[in-house]
Amino acid sequence: MNIGDFYFMKFKQQIVFRKESDDKKSEILVLFVTSTLLNKKKTAHWEGVSKEFKNHFKSEESLVGAFKELTFFRGINFKGYQHILIAGLGESQKITHESLREISGKVIKTVKSFKIFTIDFDLNSALHFYNDTDNKKAALQALTEGILLGQYESSLFKSKKEEKEFQIFFLGSKSQSDLFSLIIKKVSLIAETINFSRYLGDAPANKMTPRDLAHQTRKAASKTGLKVSIKGKEWIKKEKMEAFLSVAKGSSEPPQFIIMEYRGTSSTKKPICLVGKGLTFDSGGISIKPSQSMEEMKYDMCGGANVIGAMLVIAQLKLKINAIGFVPATENMPGPAATKPGDIVEARNGKTIEINNTDAEGRLILADALSYASSKKPICIIDMATLTGAMSVALGNIYTGFFTKNEDLSKRIFKAAELSGEKVWQMPLCEAHLDDIKGSFGDLSNISSGKGAGSSIGAAFLEQFVDEDIPWAHFDIAGTAWNTSNRLSYCPKGATGVMIRTLVEFAKSFENK
Ligand code: BES
Ligand code: ZN
Ligand code: ZN
Numbered sequence: 062m063n064i065g066d067f068y069f070m071k072f073k074q075q076i077v078f079r080k081e082s083d084d085k086k087s088e089i090l091v092l093f094v095t096s097t098l099l100n101k102k103k104t105a106h107w108e109g110v111s112k113e114f115k116n117h118f119k120s121e122e123s124l125v126g127a128f129k130e131l132t133f134f135r136g137i138n139f140k141g142y143q144h145i146l147i148a149g150l151g152e153s154q155k156i157t158h159e160s161l162r163e164i165s166g167k168v169i170k171t172v173k174s175f176k177i178f179t180i181d182f183d184l185n186s187a188l189h190f191y192n193d194t195d196n197k198k199a200a201l202q203a204l205t206e207g208i209l210l211g212q213y214e215s216s217l218f219k220s221k222k223e224e225k226e227f228q229i230f231f232l233g234s235k236s237q238s239d240l241f242s243l244i245i246k247k248v249s250l251i252a253e254t255i256n257f258s259r260y261l262g263d264a265p266a267n268k269m270t271p272r273d274l275a276h277q278t279r280k281a282a283s284k285t286g287l288k289v290s291i292k293g294k295e296w297i298k299k300e301k302m303e304a305f306l307s308v309a310k311g312s313s314e315p316p317q318f319i320i321m322e323y324r325g326t327s328s329t330k331k332p333i334c335l336v337g338k339g340l341t342f343d344s345g346g347i348s349i350k351p352s353q354s355m356e357e358m359k360y361d362m363c364g365g366a367n368v369i370g371a372m373l374v375i376a377q378l379k380l381k382i383n384a385i386g387f388v389p390a391t392e393n394m395p396g397p398a399a400t401k402p403g404d405i406v407e408a409r410n411g412k413t414i415e416i417n418n419t420d421a422e423g424r425l426i427l428a429d430a431l432s433y434a435s436s437k438k439p440i441c442i443i444d445m446a447t448l449t450g451a452m453s454v455a456l457g458n459i460y461t462g463f464f465t466k467n468e469d470l471s472k473r474i475f476k477a478a479e480l481s482g483e484k485v486w487q488m489p490l491c492e493a494h495l496d497d498i499k500g501s502f503g504d505l506s507n508i509s510s511g512k513g514a515g516s517s518i519g520a521a522f523l524e525q526f527v528d529e530d531i532p533w534a535h536f537d538i539a540g541t542a543w544n545t546s547n548r549l550s551y552c553p554k555g556a557t558g559v560m561i562r563t564l565v566e567f568a569k570s571f572e573n574k
Contacts (some may be wrong), residue, residue: 166211166551262556311399
């Protein structure tokens with residue numbers, strides 16, 4: 062099977078705004094109800110649902126509107142709809158944008174499993190409790206995200222694929238039409254791109270080599286205004302990226318250095334730089350990993366995939382900033398030419414590194430990429446990587462840990478995450494972490510001489526390759542880049558595209574500055 066030409070456009074998904082007065086009807090109507098306490102008993106609250114539906118369904122006593130409660134009326138043939146689905150939002154004062162994402166993700170998955178392909182969503186019942194426009198807009202965004210992210214599934218590698226496409230409609234009033242259509246369009250673009258990044262992550266390592274990743278990036282970026290340059294081994298050598306090359310040495314697949322440039326404002330304005338770890342497979346190299354769960358190491362390029370996704374969104378939203386994305390991409394394999402524990406290499410910035418564990422390879426490829434990004438004299442550098450197993454031990458798969466010594470960046474990241482709804486947690490990074498990675502023979506060792514704080518040590522190592530005056534932050538997405546269980550209904554098993562939404566909000570914070 063060749064998936065070389067399977068790219069971005071495949072993820073085009075559409076939600077169309079339709080006036081509720083319209084005669085056209087889909088197969089199913091989705092209505093939302095909240096939950097309230099009446100005489101100490103949980104009951105469904107039908108505010109926002111139009112009278113005819115309310116009167117017809119309110120006698121259903123088992124339906125209490127609890128969060129994520131779905132009640133399906135199959136073949137009911139009511140008011141032009143074959144089926145009706147009533148989705149519980151829970152108590153109105155507890156509803157958050159995240160809960161809207163969760164519920165709409167669950168709805169779409171359920172409807173899909175019923176083999177129903179045309180769906181109307183009743184917006185009034187989902188959004189009526191938002192009084193101010195900003196909140197309503199954000200809630201609509203969350204609902205849209207939940208649907209579009211929730212219906213992604215990586216069936217690409219199954220021999221039988223679902224060919225039928227969804228047709229999703231949002232029903233609202235005539236006065237909402239222009240504003241809501243615009244929001245839906247923007248959010249669809251973001252969600253499609255996130256799904257593209259998820260696909261890059263879910264693709265197995267034999268179908269997503271560094272060259273495949275570069276090829277997919279180039280294809281996806283066409284017509285977005287992004288300039289993509291793919292650099293090969295000779296260029297990497299010329300740039301003196303020996304740390305990056307030391308990781309690629311054990312593999313027969315050539316490394317690629319992907320550069321994505323976006324110009325959205327005057328060329329005199331400094332860019333923001335995004336750097337992503339693009340390990341298309343991490344076997345550990347000579348310090349080989351145990352075989353249990355090794356197959357998950359196809360996801361070791363998710364930092365890269367998510368940077369690619371963020372750059373694609375930034376360009377398509379035409380943000381008024383300049384931005385450059387860098388993704389060093391390689392495999393980490395054992396082999397006759399592979400780096401051996403104890404080998405010493407000189408990174409691009411002249412620092413020498415003793416490679417005492419070839420499995421701590423992410424920091425090696427990022428070292429050279431961060432040094433290269435520094436040469437662009439950016440406003441700031443953000444890197445994203447599945448860097449350390451210790452990160453998922455520390456925070457699990459809900460919060461993404463980030464590291465920075467720069468207060469302004471930290472504030473922007475928290476603000477961006479608040480807007481995106483993704484959860485972040487600032488992790489410690491101080492001089493003491495550096496003490497543990499002093500080399501015995503080279504300047505630095507790529508692993509710690511001490512115990513514990515593995516993620517902070519990884520961050521301290523990376524910091525050595527960012528020019529001192531450049532604000533820098535590092536996201537360790539080792540725990541959140543992919544899900545092994547269906548914890549979030551809009552983001553089931555597989556790659557998550559985590560932090561793309563946050564990076565985009567972060568990038569927006571530099572507009573018009
Ligand atoms: N890609 C791994 C980190 C990883 C492991 C991410 C499991 C997600 C799940 C990284 O290259 C690695 O192997 N790191 C080592 C570093 C250690 C040798 C200092 C680790 O975490 O064990
Ligand atoms: Zn590794
Ligand atoms: Zn790795």
